[in-house]
Amino acid sequence: MFRIIVVVFLAALTLGSHALAFNAWAQAPSQSSYGKAERRDPIFLRFTDLANRYWVNTDTNSASHKVVAIPMPRQCAFLYADAYTRGQMSEAEVQQTALSNCNRRLQELGPLGENYGIDCRCQVVISNETYVVPKASMPDDAYGPTSIFYRDDRGNIARLNGVVRYGALIGRDRSVTFTVDNPRGEQVCDGTMTNENPGSGQFTLSCFGGKFGSRGSYESRAGAPNDHIIARGQTGRGQPVVMVIGLPAQLAANTYGGI
Numbered sequence: 146m147f148r149i150i151v152v153v154f155l156a157a158l159t160l161g162s163h164a165l166a167f168n169a170w171a172q173a174p175s176q177s178s179y180g181k182a183e184r185r186d187p188i189f190l191r192f193t194d195l196a197n198r199y200w201v202n203t204d205t206n207s208a209s210h211k212v213v214a215i216p217m218p219r220q221c222a223f224l225y226a227d228a229y230t231r232g233q234m235s236e237a238e239v240q241q242t243a244l245s246n247c248n249r250r251l252q253e254l255g256p257l258g259e260n261y262g263i264d265c266r267c268q269v270v271i272s273n274e275t276y277v278v279p280k281a282s283m284p285d286d287a288y289g290p291t292s293i294f295y296r297d298d299r300g301n302i303a304r305l306n307g308v309v310r311y312g313a314l315i316g317r318d319r320s321v322t323f324t325v326d327n328p329r330g331e332q333v334c335d336g337t338m339t340n341e342n343p344g345s346g347q348f349t350l351s352c353f354g355g356k357f358g359s360r361g362s363y364e365s366r367a368g369a370p371n372d373h374i375i376a377r378g379q380t381g382r383g384q385p386v387v388m389v390i391g392l393p394a395q396l397a398a399n400t401y402g403g404i
Contacts, residue, residue, distance in 0.1 A: 179276035188215070188270075191287045192225050205229045210239040213271040214247040219282060220308050220326075221257075221265035223289030223391055224250055224371060240269045254371055259306045259394035260290035262328040287311050289373075289390050291325055292397040293334070293352070294404050295359070296384040302404060305352065306394045307333065325352070338363055338376075348376045350388065359386035375401060 182189075189196035195213065198205040205211065208229035215222045226246035228239045247267035251257075257265050270278050291309040296302055311323035325334035334352035341347060344365040351358045361378020373391030380386060385404045389397040 212243040214243040216265040217268045219284040222284045295386040
């Protein structure tokens with residue numbers, strides 16, 4: 146009889162420990178010490194549709210649970226997924242929805258290995274207007290995969306893949322500078338995008354210490370299948386150049402690689 150009582154007591158203690166562990170995880174976002182999210186934070190400046198749903202739209206802004214997930218670390222954050230309370234969903238369930246949607250979108254765009262030397266993984270970053278990751282780890286500018294297609298002096302098509310970093314307010318600021326890193330994290334290009342009309346303008350590009358450069362026009366494209374920027378120009382010798390920002394290398398090549 147004593148043994149039975151001991152076994153029952155230990156089982157109850159174990160179950161109680163698991164319950165406490167789950168509750169601690171579920172409550173972590175609301176107890177986070179990483180600070181409150183604000184409307185002018187870079188992530189909301191980067192994704193205007195997200196900002197409108199999270200802060201402006203009455204249907205989503207009034208939800209009892211609001212969650213944002215993005216690929217991390219910061220240089221991977223070229224897409225997002227947000228989720229809002231539906232019915233009696235708990236905060237943990239809304240988090241899981243956002244995370245699942247982010248993972249699905251990331252997988253649909255194809256492999257990232259040609260652009261990144263790191264592993265990009267979706268992560269919940271904001272829950273109920275509170276950061277659940279250190280704010281310093283969040284994107285401080287706009288980032289995304291990029292591919293630059295060009296013809297060399299012999300007429301062969303060459304391609305440079307990597308990651309671009311640029312001002313989050315492209316299209317609203319008159320001029321935005323950008324840099325391109327290769328998959329090893331080495332800066333190989335820099336340039337400027339100058340806005341002329343909503344979603345379009347002119348660009349200049351200089352790579353490899355000025356050994357390769359281009360200028361031309363760019364336009365922003367929504368969807369198809371991810372928001373991205375397509376820039377077309379020429380080198381100083383009249384050879385064509387195409388730069389794609391926001392699509393992984395394979396998708397960019399299949400869509401725009403035939404210059």
